[in-house]
Amino acid sequence: MNLLQGIFGDENRRRLKEASKTVEAINALEPSMQALDDAALKAKTPEFKDRLAAGETLDDILVEAFAVVRETAVRTLGQRHYDVQLIGGMMLHRGYIAEMRTGEGKTLVSTLAVYLNALAGKGVHVVTVNDYLARRDAQWMGQVFAFHGLSVGVINDQNHSYLYDAGHQEVDEERDELGSFRIFYEFLKPGTRRQAYEADITYGTNSQFGFDYLRDHTAQNPRQVVQRGHHYVVIDEVDSVLIDEARVPLILSTASDNPEGLYQAMDAVAKSLNEESDYTVDEKLRAVSITDAGIEKAEKALKIKNIYTEENIKLVHHLETALRARAVFQRDRDYVVQGTEVIIVDQFTGRLQEGRRYSDGLHQALEAKERVPIKQESKTMASITYQNYFKFYDTLSGMTGTAKSSEEEFQKVYGLDVVVIPTHRPIQRIDQVDLIYQTEEAKFKAIAEKVKEKQRAGQPVLVGTVSVEKNELLSAYLTQMGVPHQVLNAKNHEKEGEIIAQAGKPGSVVIATNMAGRGVDIKLGGNPATHEQEDEVRSLGGLFVLGTERHDARRIDDQLRGRSGRQGDVGETQFYVSLEDPIMRIFGGDRIKKIVGTLGLGADEAIQNKMISRQLENAQTKVEGFHFDGRKAVLDYDNVLSYQRDTVYERRQKILFGDESTIAEIEQDIMSVNDELSAKIKEKRDALTPEQYREVFTRIALYVMDTLWMQHLQVMDYTRQSVNLRAYGQRDPLVEYKKEGLRLYQEMGNTFTGRLAELLANVEVKPPSATKNETDASANTPAFEKKSDTIEIIKDGEVRRIKEKKLDDYLAAGWERRQ
DSSP: OHHHHHHHOOHHHHHHHHHHHHHHHHHHHHHHHHHSOHHHHHTHHHHHHHHHHTTOOHHHHHHHHHHHHHHHHHHHTSOOOOHHHHHHHHHHHTTOEEEOOTTSOHHHHHHHHHHHHHTTSSOEEEEESSHHHHHHHHHHHHHHHHHTTOOEEEEOSTTOEEEEOOOOGGGHHHHHHHTTTOOOGGGEEEOOHHHHHHSSEEEEEHHHHHHHHHHHTTOSSGGGOOOOOOOEEEEETHHIIIIITTTSOEEEEEEOOOOTTHHHHHHHHHHHOOBTTTEEEETTTTEEEEOHHHHHHHHHHHTOSOTTSTTTHHHHHHHHHHHHHHHTOOBTTTEEEETTEEEEEOTTTOOEETTOOOSTTHHHHHHHHTTOOOOOOEEEEEEEOHHHHHTTSSEEEEEESOOGGGHHHIIIIIOOOEEEOOOSSOOOOEEOOOEEESSHHHHHHHHHHHHHHHHHHTOOEEEEESSHHHHHHHHHHHHHTTOOOEEEOSSOHHHHHHHHHTTTSTTOEEEEETTTTTTOOOOTTOSSOOHHHHHHHHHTTSEEEEESSOOSSHHHHHHHHTTSSGGGOOEEEEEEEETTSHHHHHTSHHHHHHHHHHTTOOTTOOBOOHHHHHHHHHHHHHHHHHHHHHHHHHHHHHHHHHHHHHHHHHHHHHHHTTOHHHHHHHHHHHTTSOHHHHHHHHHHHHHSOHHHHHHHHHHHHHHHHHHHHHHHHHHHHHHHHHHGGGGGGTOOHHHHHHHHHHHHHHHHHHHHHHHHHHHHHHOOOOOOOOOTTOOSGGGGSOTTOOGGGEEEEEETTEEEEEEGGGHHHHHHTTOEEOO
């Protein structure tokens, strides 16, 4: 590889060299931009739009547009883009991943590419890792875009969408100083979700964008569709979004019936079984296998002769699920219980995933285990992986502090290259070699002692843990030793953003999960800080970052290290590891244990050994490869569905929006099913006006299509589970899945035509009244949907249309009737 780089040159270096020439051109324009008054600078935006309309490309106006954004940022934010930030903006515009170290100003970098691409008028999406950062970035960077008359929207959960409000200059200076962590809500006014998407620039999380896509493709009315296409997207913390969260597909569900008492009964059986004799656990695969003895015991407990008969086969699935809930899933690591709810904890980010539920009855099994009310099991209405969702964008780009170690996956799955952007100032941070202990208890005692020592000296400390459980364990140790500290569990991002911003204050001790406070800079001395406060912390060695164990992915460790030493500051990082840590136990192998064993260490002694640290990094590489295979398997199977989904959704949207040629083609198909049905359909059509018949046709066609698609997804899910058994017959499960998928898809298409013809022929509709006085809209509506029965309600700027009989329920939930 090095030889090839020597012959052909390093691609990263070539891109940076090429971009540096463009930076010189942008810098040459700076004096002329500074000479413009506000009105002349604002006039550049309509000028750019006119030039694009006349045939110029975005690349043609890039130099001038970047110079305009840089000057605008100086006037509105009081911040000037460094040269390396201009390079980062170019890479984002070209559809690369810009790897920029923590603290290098990625949020400011994004304004360059976002402004340029927003000029096309097709909408730009900016993806953040949580709702708090979406609101923060919109109200903080929104002033740059609003200066040029570009609109900015924010999508949060379903009930909260915002539009940027450029007024409120009385708090503008305070926002410029504190906007990196505090949200000034004066600049965000409630709006509808569609308004947020119609804005030139829309901020939101990856899950909100993905779920809105699925909801748009299950909408029953064109007015319910909110997205307007997928033109250009910038993903902040791109590795977290496209890799860490990519193993779990987005699933839009609807409730299905729960078998009475089944989950409680299975939990009781699972509780009575013993590990090893009745079942075995594979920690690597997070799976359980029931032994013959366990099956016998379960059959006895359930009072059935054979659990593997056709009528009992589902019980095997529920029993294995109940066992996984007890043996594999741990409270405060994989999930937390809040009130009467079981909430998933993202294992990579430590973030609570409220509203997300495990499928296949696993969530119900956890609820039974924790003795909380069991919610209905769900049926999948629509699903998509992040990999396939983000492929819809014409241009996909992203930024993060850690992408190079996962470049292979970015290239293979998304076709994205990683460009490493140089830092503005040289890195001064010291990364110490890992300290390795024999037991977890010895490790945590040593961590507590180290934190106490640093805190007494006045040096700020940030401790990174992998789970809520470890957070609370370490907190107990520090409390016992009398060390004042704050614990962040990624539960309240806004509050935690403010706390993490002050983690650089002298004597501060903060314990945080991986995602807590992510996206917020830690400035030495606090934020804001005087020069004296900054110098005091610098003299103590800067921010000390301590990792309590190595994560599965090296990127997560690098992100934690990156919290220290921002913008050339001094700092120090150290990881504490024990042989009982999951990654050492599962993937480290016996070799590390033998090395440590030969050294004859005492229980509380630690070693620093570069060879062991390398072994640990090799273990991380194994885990990363293992997880990559898992994500690739999810994608391989979803790719089979992807073509089918795209075809079904494209046809569905054409029906929803009344595409004449699609509807004519479907009508031609249904009229050829048989003569009797054709005659009945023609009779119905003649009894209604063309508008009324079209409405009946659309509603029934959507109903049939949605019902069949839901059934198809369910059957495909069962098929995916069953094809694995065909591997025993020397057949590739994926090839078998593709064959079955094609057959089932063709069957669904044939069933659609027949079912639609049957329902259209037999649906009961009343023709419109001939009374002259009936001139309102309801007079032209068939009896199965009277518009007078529906009303509009509003809450936090979101408008919905509901049946009038449901009004009281919505009023109780805080909605108001729209006048």
